[in-house]
Amino acid sequence: MIHIRTTYIVLVILTIACIMIPRYAFPRLLGTSVPLDVVESGSMEPELHIGDLLVAQGIRYKDIKVGLIIVFKRPSANYLIVHRVYAIHNKAMIITKGDNNPFPDPFYITSSDVKGVVIARIPLVGYLTLVFRLK
Numbered sequence: 001m002i003h004i005r006t007t008y009i010v011l012v013i014l015t016i017a018c019i020m021i022p023r024y025a026f027p028r029l030l031g032t033s034v035p036l037d038v039v040e041s042g043s044m045e046p047e048l049h050i051g052d053l054l055v056a057q058g059i060r061y062k063d064i065k066v067g068l069i070i071v072f073k074r075p076s077a078n079y080l081i082v083h084r085v086y087a088i089h090n091k092a093m094i095i096t097k098g099d100n101n102p103f104p105d106p107f108y109i110t111s112s113d114v115k116g117v118v119i120a121r122i123p124l125v126g127y128l129t130l131v132f133r134l135k
Contacts, residue, residue, distance in 0.1 A: 030055070030056065030057045030058060030116070031057060031058030031116075032056055032057060032058035032071075032115050032116035033115060034056055034071055034080060034115040034116060035055065035056055035057075035116070036053060036054065036055060036056070037053075037054045037056060037071050037080060037082060038051065038052070038053055038054070038126030038129050038130060039051065039052040039054065039082060039126065040130065041098075042100055043083065043098030043099070043100050043101050044069070044082060044083065044084070044098050044099050044100060045099065045100040046099070046100075047069070047084075047099050048069070048082065048099075048118075048121060049123065050127075050130070051123070051124050051125075051126045051127035051130060052121050052122065052123050052124070052125070052126055053121070053122040053125035053126040054071070054082060054118050054120070054121055054122075054126075055118070055119055055120035055121075055122070056070075056071045056115065056116030056117060056118055056119065057116050057117055057119045058115075058116050059114065059116055059117040061111035061114070064085060064088065064094065064111075064114065064117075065085065065088075066085050066086065066087060066088060067084065067085060068084065068085050068117050068118075069082060069083070069084050069085075069117065069118040070082070070083070070084075070085060070094075070096070070114055070115075070116065070117050070118070071114075071115045071116050071117075071118065072094075072096070072109050072113045072114045072115055073109075073113050073115065074107065074109075074113075075107055075108075075109060075113060080115065081096070081105075082118065083096035083097055083098045083105060084096065084097055084098070084099060086104045086105075087104070089108070092110060092111075093108040093109075093110065094108060094109045094110065094111075094113075094114070095108055096109065
């Protein structure tokens with residue numbers, strides 16, 4: 001009986017840790033408010049696939065270079081996009097493009113829109129969150 005109770009307590013602690021670490025520790029460790037994101041469209045195929053879990057790290061504006069894959073908030077919208085830096089104009093305007101899109105995005109972003117640079121991809125792990133978002 002004591003063994004079952006101990007196992008239960010350990011499972012509860014591990015569950016709480018699995019929830020708290022990504023929510024509170026990852027943003028501090030990675031220097032961004034959006035350390036984890038899930039690919040929701042095919043615009044970055046074949047580099048990124050729907051359902052991939054992305055790990056992003058904060059980046060200073062001066063370190064943003066053409067070719068990096070960044071997570072950013074679309075201007076005048078309330079959602080995130082993951083696209084590649086296509087061009088930088090006047091050291092202030094960033095033009096992005098999905099690898100699978102024929103043209104660059106029809107808007108530019110600034111440093112305040114950038115949430116981070118993608119540093120890792122974990123295939124398929126994000127599908128579970130996409131299922132919950134559909135409901």
